[in-house]
Amino acid sequence: MLTTDDVARFHDQGFLALESFISAEEVERMRTIYDRLFAVRAGRSAGDQFDLAGADDEAREANLPQILNPSRYAPELLRSTTLARAQEVLAELLGPDATVGGDHAINKPPRNGVETPWHQDEAYWNPAVSYHSLSIWIPLQEATVENGCMHFVPGSHRGEVVPHRPIGGDPRVHGLEVEPGVVDVSAAVACPIPAGGATIHAGRTLHYTSPNRTADHRRAYIISGGAPEEKATEPREFPWQAARHTARAERANAARPAGG
Ligand SMILES: O=C(O)CCC(=O)C(=O)O
Numbered sequence: 426m427l428t429t430d431d432v433a434r435f436h437d438q439g440f441l442a443l444e445s446f447i448s449a450e451e452v453e454r455m456r457t458i459y460d461r462l463f464a465v466r467a468g469r470s471a472g473d474q475f476d477l478a479g480a481d482d483e484a485r486e487a488n489l490p491q492i493l494n495p496s497r498y499a500p501e502l503l504r505s506t507t508l509a510r511a512q513e514v515l516a517e518l519l520g521p522d523a524t525v526g527g528d529h530a531i532n533k534p535p536r537n538g539v540e541t542p543w544h545q546d547e548a549y550w551n552p553a554v555s556y557h558s559l560s561i562w563i564p565l566q567e568a569t570v571e572n573g574c575m576h577f578v579p580g581s582h583r584g585e586v587v588p589h590r591p592i593g594g595d596p597r598v599h600g601l602e603v604e605p606g607v608v609d610v611s612a613a614v615a616c617p618i619p620a621g622g623a624t625i626h627a628g629r630t631l632h633y634t635s636p637n638r639t640a641d642h643r644r645a646y647i648i649s650g651g652a653p654e655e656k657a658t659e660p661r662e663f664p665w666q667a668a669r670h671t672a673r674a675e676r677a678n679a680a681r682p683a684g685g
Pocket of ligand 1: 541573633
């Protein structure tokens with residue numbers, strides 16, 4: 426799928442923008458599944474569906490609806506061309522042992538003023554593990570600056586995980602953002618791409634998406650994966666993870682089988 430230049434650019438810059446990743450027919454097929462999952466709030470009671478950027482109030486419309494593990498609720502996603510392509514790209518960028526680890530979906534409602542703030546994906550993960558990972562972000566319509574395309578800080582994947590906090594400093598919010606004033610994002614680049622394109626970023630690449638100012642949803646389906654995990658060589662702590670007390674986590678705990 427990728428050229429030698431693409432592979433070199435990914436390792437140098439920490440991200441790639443591809444104009445063409447899946448076909449128009451596959452976009453259509455994925456979008457039908459995607460819209461159905463959000464319409465029924467798939468995974469809500471298991472804590473897999475929630476508001477990434479709000480207090481996740483049952484009674485209020487979500488700022489930034491997210492579904493973790495959508496393929497758990499639509500297993501046909503596991504047999505999609507999209508997933509097969511993701512597996513190819515993982516092997517090309519991270520080596521033959523790299524595999525798909527999971528999927529999620531973030532759906533920015535129309536005329537929604539909420540950004541997905543600057544963060545590194547690794548800030549969400551286990552600090553005791555050393556990752557060699559990436560995420561493939563696939564918009565199911567054109568992604569533009571106006572509807573919430575990806576922005577990246579080139580080279581930021583080479584740094585450490587910087588301090589994060591729950592978005593807005595609100596412990597009820599699942600989403601994380603870089604602590605204000607900690608990073609310089611003045612060199613960031615926006616990556617508008619057509620429907621069927623994809624952006625790919627490493628686990629530590631700083632990224633952001635703009636608010637959706639259009640009349641349509643901004644749908645993104647995201648597949649993550651990596652090389653086999655190793656134990657981190659240096660002890661690390663991510664205190665921002667324990668700083669959250671979310672309704673999502675309460676639902677997930679309540680849904681867990683007793684003794685499990
Ligand atoms: O789609 C978005 O708004 C954010 C996506 C993101 O942060 C990610 O894929 O890691």
